[in-house]
Amino acid sequence: MASFAAVMGPVAYLKHLISGPRLPFTAAYFGSIAMTMYFSIGLHSTLLTLFSAVIQIVCLAWYLVSYFPMGSAGLRMATSFGARQATSWMTG
Numbered sequence: 001m002a003s004f005a006a007v008m009g010p011v012a013y014l015k016h017l018i019s020g021p022r023l024p025f026t027a028a029y030f031g032s033i034a035m036t037m038y039f040s041i042g043l044h045s046t047l048l049t050l051f052s053a054v055i056q057i058v059c060l061a062w063y064l065v066s067y068f069p070m071g072s073a074g075l076r077m078a079t080s081f082g083a084r085q086a087t088s089w090m091t092g
Helices: 002-009 010-017 024-044 046-067 071-091
Strands: none
Touching: 002 010, 002 046, 010 024, 046 071
16 A cells, blocks of 8 residues: 555545545544454454454455456456466476
């Protein structure tokens, strides 16, 4: 995210994050960061910390996919190609 802010400029990037289409991502991502901090430091709960960390990873993956050419279709195609390659390498 810092690289996007560096490329776009901090103020323009902040405006982009709080725009209508990006607001759900922004709320989910920064909310999951706050939950991770609270669960790890405040409650000392490993399970809840892990759960909120997974939410962070999903939010970041969604954010990155939204910037790929062809979006999720391109990611699906690349993933299936990679899975086929890995399968062929493992089976010989």
